[in-house]
Amino acid sequence: MHAIEISHPGGPDVLRLTQRPVPQPGPGEVLIKVAASGVNRPDVFQRMGKYDPPPGASDLPGLEVGGELIDGDFSGYNPFGLKPGDFVCVLLTGGGYAQYAVAPLAQCLPLPEGLNPLEAASLPENYFTVWTNVFDRGRLGLNEDGLPESLLVQGGSSGIGVTAIQLAHALGHRVFATAGSDDKCRACESLGAEAINYRTEDFVERIKTLTDRCGVDVILDMVAGDYIPREMDALADNGRLVLIATLGGAKTTIDVHKLMQRRISITGSTLRPRSVAYKAAIAANLYEHVWPLFAEKRLHPVIHEIFPAHEAPRAHALMESSAHIGKILLRW
Template identity: 70%
Template sequence: MHAIEIHQPGGPEALVECERPRPVPGPGEVLIKVAASGVNRPDVFQRQGKYPPPPGASDLPGLEVAGTLVDGDFDSANPFGLKAGDAVCALLAGGGYAEYAVAPLGQCLPVPKGLSLVEAASLPENHFTVWSNVFDRGQLGHGEGGADETLLVQGGSSGIGVTAIQIAHALGHRVFATAGSDDKCRACEALGATAINYRTQDFVAEVKRLTDGRGVDVVLDMVAGDYVPRELEAMAEGGRLVIIATLGGTEVQFNAGALMRRRHTITGSTLRNRPVAFKAAIARQLHDVVWPLIERGAIRPVIHQVFPAEQATQAHALMESSQHIGKIVLAWEG
């Protein structure tokens, strides 16, 4: 099969075309003929040598794909009744930049009705991540603020950001989002958020103003570093800060006394190395709650650009430029 591999750690040019043996599914796994692969920030980190795949995973980058089921173990736990020939999207631990990929059956979801395979390829990584962190760890809607709880999304125009805004908004929550340009702010607002341009506005002051001094209940943070103490200031009593990336650095200082007095929680997670059973449970929640919202148009894929797979270097360069709004996808056919 044709694939894109990391020749050696480095810039986008480290991605090179190659031929690899077609992978063989093991127990509980299926083989997917890939139509499209999502591009994500962890792919960039892996290419740079900063985020190695977990033991046993493919060394090829790519954490999400959509395509057609070819073969595999359909007799294991199969809550959606999937079979050969079905169109699916899937979350992977690696191996997505290829014409064929193996995925655990429990991490495969049927393509939502009305979506193309390219659109479906943009869903798994961000939807699994947002559900796990905003709704499971962050407990949006289940804290001291009840059903009226609010969410602040840092980096609202990213793939994660547009997903978090749309799911939370569709479920009835007020959403605030930061972005670095007026165009990106407008894009966030079109998806249901109140946008804050972090280059021209103080997001803490804006959040406090917009919530009449109360603050937000949950913050989804991809920055960390010196953002953390400011995010704690912007949070309501009993608020939860969920950190899923450290683009601003890993070292953090904050006022522990204020955290205790205001009953704040700081948590975080990574998804790639979690067990299949954990990810399969998220898949079932997405299928039950989020997939119907996608199928009726309350949530829609936001794709900035689709590149032919052989242009993966250009796709990564765009990802690193942060000039995109939403997702970047590689297409393997059509």
């Protein structure tokens, strides 16, 4: 099969089209003929030598695909009744940049109603990440008065960002988002957010103004670094800050007295090394609570560009430029 490998750590040009043996599924695993692969920030970090795959994972990048089930073990846990010939979208620990990929059956989801495999390839990494971080760890829900809580999404025009905005808005929450240009802010607004251009506005002061000085209940942050103390100021009492990336740096200094007095929680997670059982539980929640929203047209994929797979270096260059709005895909 054709695949895209990382020839050595470096820039986008180190991605190389190569030939690899078709992977063989083991117990509880299935083989997928890939229609499209999602491009994500962790792929970029892996290419740069900053994010090694978990033990036992493929060395090929790629954390999500959409495609057709070809073969595998369907005898075990199969909550969605999948079978060979079904089209699915799948969260992976690696190996997605290839014509064929292997994944645990429990992590495979049937396509949401009305979507094709290319569109569905844009969903798993972002929806698994948003669900587990915003709704499980961040506990976005109803406040003590029974009203929907509010969410601030940092980097609202990213793949994660457009997912978090759409999903929280569809579930009735007030959503705010930061973005780095007026065009990106308009894109966030079209998805249901109140947008803040962080290059021209102080997001803390803007949030305080928009919330009558109360702050937001949950913040989903991909920046970290010096943003963290500012985000504490933007949170409401009992607010939760959820960290999923460190684009602004991994270290910061916080006022612990403020954290204690205002009962702020700071948490974070990485999804890639978690167990199959953990990811299967997220898949079940997505199928029950989120997939119907696609059928109701309350959610839709936001895809910026689809590249032929051999143009993976161009796709990574676009990802690093941050000029995109939504997802970037590779087509096989």
